[in-house]
Amino acid sequence: MSLYSQFLEGSEVALSKIISHIENRSAGYQELLSKLYRNNGKAFRIGMTGPPGAGKSSLVNHLAGLFLADGRRVAIVCVDPSSPFTGGALLGDRLRMQDIPLDKGVFIRSMGSRGSSGGLAAATSNVAVALDAFGFDTVIIETVGVGQMELDIIDACDTVVVTLVPESGDAIQALKAGLMEIADVFAVNKADRVGADRMVYDLQMALEMKTGKSDWEVPIVATQAVNNQNIDQLYTDITAHRKYLEQTGNLTRKRGDQIRKKVEQVILRSLLNDINGSVLDDQALGEIVQRILSGQDDPYSVGRELYRRFKKMD
């Protein structure tokens, strides 16, 4: 039986293999994604982001439990752009949390950096396609930190939850990091700590001042992940946002934007492969670098020349 048939029959082993296939961009992965995509578009994608140490993993685990209790099938993708490791590197962190219903069948996958800039965000959304096609109706994508790459990853989600803690800086820092723009729901975690009320207040202020407001009023939920406090409210707000997206047609608009980006990604990825296999092969590059280092040429002229040469090929 082929890997894909096993996948269709619900083998998690086949799913894991297919995800690795997609992550590694091994031969034929795009054709595979075409097939997977046809069984796609049903899963609710939730993005969880925020600074390191905000307690995102813990919140995600509690949320996963609530989705499970509601009869959902849940997959978690944990993305660490700075890690060269994939496929379970962070599982250690997870396993230390004893109160998590991992055994109830939540599928967890870690993803690390795959070198090229922009490549990880694309790979993450591709993996979500596979999880969706497999039958997970709830896919939670969690990032370890917050930065441009993380924003790109979160861009492919339907609902974005930004988690902050009183210590992680004030609302001004969140504003600076662009978090105010992308949050559909705020969680102020570790809400028992000093400064939590103040942070909720500051976030409310910042949200008030936001221009280009939509009809959706961004909720701010004060949570305590370790004590399982107020996670049910967070869950309610997340599912409410999903309903809002569906009822207003914003979900279709979002998906349209995601499709646009994906098509561009696919084209550029193919061209990049072509370049590295032709005008930018190792030997050519070595000579180019020497010529530029010795001041006989510059990378911009060389780049343009190679571009022209590439365009003339086949």
Place this chain on the structure above:
Amino acid sequence: MSLYSQFLEGSEVALSKIISHIENRSAGYQELLSKLYRNNGKAFRIGMTGPPGAGKSSLVNHLAGLFLADGRRVAIVCVDPSSPFTGGALLGDRLRMQDIPLDKGVFIRSMGSRGSSGGLAAATSNVAVALDAFGFDTVIIETVGVGQMELDIIDACDTVVVTLVPESGDAIQALKAGLMEIADVFAVNKADRVGADRMVYDLQMALEMKTGKSDWEVPIVATQAVNNQNIDQLYTDITAHRKYLEQTGNLTRKRGDQIRKKVEQVILRSLLNDINGSVLDDQALGEIVQRILSGQDDPYSVGRELYRRFKKMD
């Protein structure tokens, strides 16, 4: 007199205009960069990164003062990947710091996001080329946060200073964020706070465990930017790293890697322009998105088909 001639004669106004030209990628910017690059390669590029709130700006300002006192010409590029603003957006922050010798002629430039993933890192290194060609022999590139995009930006620097504070998390978080790999010098700032000694110790431990060590022993400097404490030590360590790079030939190797990346960037950028102007024009895209949304097609098949069509053109 042309803009470029004014630039060569030392006009800061011309420099600012040329930087905007490069940032906006307006017509002919690559040809301009070719010219600038020929006057290039002399400036020492220092990257400053670390989590928001670590006091990087303050450290950078003090360091700039020390470089000035040493007879250097200093330019600071402040990169905020999440900000849509450029050209002085963060100047407000700067001006609030009264102890900075801004009036002594440090050139400061802010850069914000320019949309496309990967585009900001490329633009930042291009701007550094212009500053170098203008005659700045010390270019300090500072990021607001830390993430994949920030790591890409810092990649184009000769010496990387990672700034942490006791509150910003422990050494484990720094490890997770990939900071251990890129730091040539560590600054533990706000060293009067509780936990500073512990953090220095943890960093030492983590550095000890690092595999693939070079001959360079990464120094850890406990600083207090607000009291101007130990900044001279930081300055000494930074300049020592520069000497190390030169004496070992590592500087040439680093520059070679940077050239490689730059050439690839130039080719891909040209191809991206071609795609958006042809197979991915607005009308075509609108129809494609509709077809995929209605389930008649998928982004991977469409992307491959458009890629083939693009390759057959001209």
